[in-house]
Amino acid sequence: MTTDSDGVCTAEGVPAGDPGHPAQRTLCEADRALVARRQRALGAPCQLSYTPPLHPVSARGAWLFGAGGERYLDASDSVPVVGHCHPRVVEAISRQTATLSASLRYIGADILDYTERLLATLPDPLDRVIYTCSGSEAVDLALRMARMATGAEGIIVTENAYHGSTAATAAISPCIGGRMPLGVHVRTVPAPDRYRFFGTDVAQAFAAEVEAAIEDLRRYGMRVAAFVADSLFDSDGIFVSPAGFLRGAMDAVHRAGGLYIADEVQCGFGRAGSHFWAFQRHGIVPDIVVMGKPMGNGYPVAxxxxxxxxxxxxxxxxxxxxxxAGGPVAAAAAGAVLDVLRDENLMANAEQTGASLKAGLNMLSEEFPSFGDVRGTGLYLGVELVRDRDSREPDSALASRVVTGMRERGVLVGLTGPFQNVLKIRPPLIFSEEHVGILLTTLSQTLECESGAS
Amino acid sequence: MTTDSDGVCTAEGVPAGDPGHPAQRTLCEADRALVARRQRALGAPCQLSYTPPLHPVSARGAWLFGAGGERYLDASDSVPVVGHCHPRVVEAISRQTATLSASLRYIGADILDYTERLLATLPDPLDRVIYTCSGSEAVDLALRMARMATGAEGIIVTENAYHGSTAATAAISPCIGGRMPLGVHVRTVPAPDRYRFFGTDVAQAFAAEVEAAIEDLRRYGMRVAAFVADSLFDSDGIFVSPAGFLRGAMDAVHRAGGLYIADEVQCGFGRAGSHFWAFQRHGIVPDIVVMGKPMGNGYPVAxxxxxxxxxxxxxxxxxxxxxxAGGPVAAAAAGAVLDVLRDENLMANAEQTGASLKAGLNMLSEEFPSFGDVRGTGLYLGVELVRDRDSREPDSALASRVVTGMRERGVLVGLTGPFQNVLKIRPPLIFSEEHVGILLTTLSQTLECESGAS
Structure with missing residues (x-):
């Protein structure tokens, strides 16, 4: 298997008469018309990803397919954790949708079977599950519970955190920016960034920041209700090392009477490779674990x-x-995801294939000085691009060009971090060594092309 | 077709050896075990409906089926608007789930086709749609938009309103009660209850209450951002007459610079019979229309x-x-719902069958003095039960017994209103005259039985 884009460096190399070619920078007329209709009907709230945007018409495994036959290796989307349109998940959803999709107000065995299996993946004393449709709803609910349980209001998050799109979760999501204000009860702490801010003593420095935030809340007459953290700090730039660094922060929050809410909406369900839940890497147990995106492989369950x-x-x-939430179709979809994760041994694959991919990225790092840092765990990897390894100045422009260049060559990766200079690589957990080869080759070609261009 | 419960007045009449009989008061051993597992795994957040609770294993059209072959005519659930497991909706979900379930970040024709069809059902100048997974998320988003657009904070709702389960929507849902406080920016007004509070001048009285709430917000230094109202006032007890009574309230809010948000999460998509959206009965145009439950006939789309x-x-x-939200599977499910509503002429059926059902309820009203009021529109009907027609004292206990008695006889209806004394009848819009007959016969038998018992 080879990429569709061998040797294609720029749009100039794309045959003009092949509108299906993934490297074509401009959209075909039909897609331009769709984008115009989209602007009229949906307005601006939902920006399209990639330049030019994609128009997939089908998907399977790690691949998205366009109408013109072009295909894209998806190393970006955290939702299809067992691969796009996995037949067992499709079958489970179809069968249950045809049989019964009534609400959780009725007795049903399927959701209980699923809940017991889900709880078995979690450490004691986590022993109850509440269902929602989206990760945003789940974080929102966790905040309500934390406030009720502690009688406190204060929430501590990292400086570029994203935790959801409801009013309460947007108010604790500094990542949103714009005119969306943080709540007056919210305090932010720097992300546990060993590369950029903390040197090597991440655990102590991060705990000290959380303690300072607790103290600052106190000065304003507030107690901390919860410290909320994405277990892999996705929107902050992906921070995973050293394992254990979250313990001090959690302990500080507990001493102050607050709860630790682990946001596993993006990173849960085996993606971390070594553990089913990413917080487990730190050897700690949260008070509340919030989950979503991969849970139903695309079916809305959280x-x-x-x-x-x-x-x-x-x-x-x-x-x-x-x-x-939590109806029989959600149970069927989420149960099939657990089945596939188990039967295809996907957590172990995330660890092995992720290690292989990371090793490949580290090799590219020797070749390309723009690689400031390669980090991550399992199949959740980040590559921080910099202008200069000494100054560590973020190279956001290069990162954006790399994402576009890879998309033109048929491989999809994302961007993250406060400077949007971290390549975010989150393929489905079925990712194979062959896929790793395609991704690394494409990344290398794109970077070579950029090196030549600069 | 006859009911399963002809002549059965009490549980004593149920054959002990027939565990599948719907009138059996006690759960079978297997179901008791499931309820115990449910308490251990899910905790108390999700109460089961009905006494004893139901354990459906499949559903089709207007019917839910239990494992023992018993069946229940569903006149309660507003979600399966075109009937449980409608084959066209099932087929659309199955086909699309097998093909592509990627996000709205990519170009896709299906969601645009759907959005344009949806907008065609709405009056000008409503011209943009934003998608969510649940009605709660949609109301939450509407509140964020209203606050940003007006720069104001105040929200006005009715005294027993329910608008959702997120932090922001629970804070405007007095119906929840318990320890869930209303926001300090929330003001409540009495529901437009012609039967109990307002006499016949509902429009003027309701507008005056909204004006008083606006003035009260002003006294606390706040301006009104939005007046939010379920277009049929479900949780307040279902209030529909006289058509037009919402105009004065809306005008008052507009004069004060606020928006009118129509909550159509339960009542939209043709259920009102005469109109596709229930607010249209009042000849007015909201600033924001929020929709959910029936939109995907069970698939989470809002x-x-x-x-x-x-x-x-x-x-x-x-x-x-x-x-x-708004992915291709949501578009497929929601599109199939619109197809079925159109091709099976279900809005007209809601109007005709609803009128027939209402006429039947009015006839029962002559026989049973506990019927204080019969009201509603299309297939969204309420029967207010009272101890005495003169005092209009709510008979909550009778209402609860009627719901249980009808459940024992194989017909499901709900309860609503601040006193939980209003029978809520909301069958799928495929409800036929035959179904109406079953419902009326069962209601009559249950009431006769209650009359004999009291």
Missing amino acids: GLAARSVLLEDFCEDSHYFNSM | GLAARSVLLEDFCEDSHYFNSM
């Missing part, structure tokens, strides 16, 4: 796990119900 | 429609994205 004692107050008084 | 001018500020600054 939720949280918590200690039963935390839920009691909330459950007695909140009359929480979500009519779309 | 959203809002708004005037483009309102979205501009929000879209520029909020970077809103919901990775589970």
Whole structure:
């Protein structure tokens, strides 16, 4: 298997008469018309990814396919964790949708089977699950529970965190920026960035920042309700080392009477490779674990796990119900995802293939001085691009060009970090050595092309 | 077709050896075990409906089926608007799930086709749609937009309103009660209850209450951002008459610089019979229309429609994205619902069958003095049960017994209103005259049985 884009360095190399070629910079007329209709009907809220944007018409495994036969290796989307349109997930959703899709207001065995399997992946004393449709809803619910359980209001997050799109979760998501204000009850701490800020003593420095935030809340008459952290710090730039660095921060929050909420919406379900949940790398147990995106491999199902004692107050008084959440189709989809993860041994594959991919990225690092840092775990990897290895000045422009260049060559990766200079590589966990080869070759070609151009 | 429960008045009449009989009061051993597992795994957040709770294993059209062959006519659930497991919706979901379920970050024709069809059902100048997974997320988003567009904070809702389960929507949902506080920026007004509070001048009285709430916000230094109302006032007890009564309230809010948000999460998509959207009965145009439950007939898809001018500020600054919302499977499911509504002429059926059902309820009203009021529109009907027609004292206990009695006889209806004394009848829009007959016969039998018992 080879990429569709061998040797293609720029758009000039693309045959003008082949509108299906992935390297074509301009959209075909039909797609331009769709983009115009989109602007009229959806407005600006939902920006298209990639330049030019993609128009996939089908997908399978690690691949998206366009109408013109072009294909894209998807190393970007954290949702299709067992691969796009996995037949077992498709079959489970189809079968259950045809049979019953009633709400959780009725007795059903399937959601209980699933819940028990899900709880078995989590450490004690996490023993209860509440379902939602989206990760945003799950974080929102975790915040409500934390405030009720602690009687406190303060929330601590990292400086470029993203935790959701509801009013309450957007208010703790500094990453959004623009005119979306943080809540007055929110304090931010620098991300545990060993590369850029903390030197090597990440654990101590991060804990000290969290303690300072707790103290700052106190000065304003507030106590901390929760410290909320993406277990791999995706939007901050992906930070994973040294394993264990989260413990001091968690302990500080616990001493102050607050809860630790692990946001596993992007990183959960085996992607970290060594562990099913990314927080487990730190040898700690959160008070609440929030999960979403990969949970249904595209079917909208999300939720949280918590200690039963935390839920009691909330459950007695909140009359929480979500009519779309935790129904039999959600159970079927999410159950099939667990089946495939187990039967195809995908967590182990994430660890092995992820290690192989990381080793390849480290080799490219020797060749390309723009590689400031290669980091990550399992199949959740980041490559920080810099102008200069000494100054470590972020090279956001290069990162953007690399993403576009790889997209033109048929490989999709993302961007993250406050400077948008970190290549984000998050393929489905079925990613093979062959896929790794395609990705590395394409990245190398793109970087060579950029080196020649600069 | 006859009911399963002809002549069965009490549980004593149920054959003990027939565990599948719907009238059996106690759960079978297997179901008791499931309920115990549920308590251990899910905790209390999600209460089961009905006594004893149901354990459906499949569903089709207007019917839910239990494992023992028992069946229930579903006149309660607003989600399966075109009937449970409608083959065209099932086929659309299955086909698209097998083909592509990528996010709205990519170009796709299906969601645009759907959006244009959806906008065609809405009056000008509503010209933009944003998608979410649940009605709660959609209301939450509408609140964010309203605050950004008006620069104001105040929200006005009815006294027993329910608008969602996120932090922001729970804070405007007095119906939740318990320890869930309303926001300090929230003001409540009595529901437009012609039966109980307002006499016949509902429009004027309701507008005056909204004006008073605006004035009260002003006294606390706040301006009104939005008046949010379920277009049929479901949780307040279902209020529909006289058509037009919402105009004065909307005008008052507009004069004060606020927006009118129509919550159509439960009542939209043709259920009102005379109109596709229930607000249209009042001859008015909301600034934002929020929709959900029936939109995907069980597939989690929801959203809002708004005037483009309102979205501009929000879209520029909020970077809103919901990775589970508005994808190709949501478009397929929601599109199939519109197809079926059109091809099976279900809005007209809601009007005709609803009128027939309402006429039948009015006839029962002559026989049963506990019927204080019969009201509603299309297939969204309420029967308010009272101890005495003169005092109009709510008979919550009777209402609860009627729901249980009907469930025992194989017909599912709900309860609503601040006193939980209003029978809520919301069958799928495929409801036939035959179904109406079953429902009325069962209701009559249950009431006769109650009359004999009391």
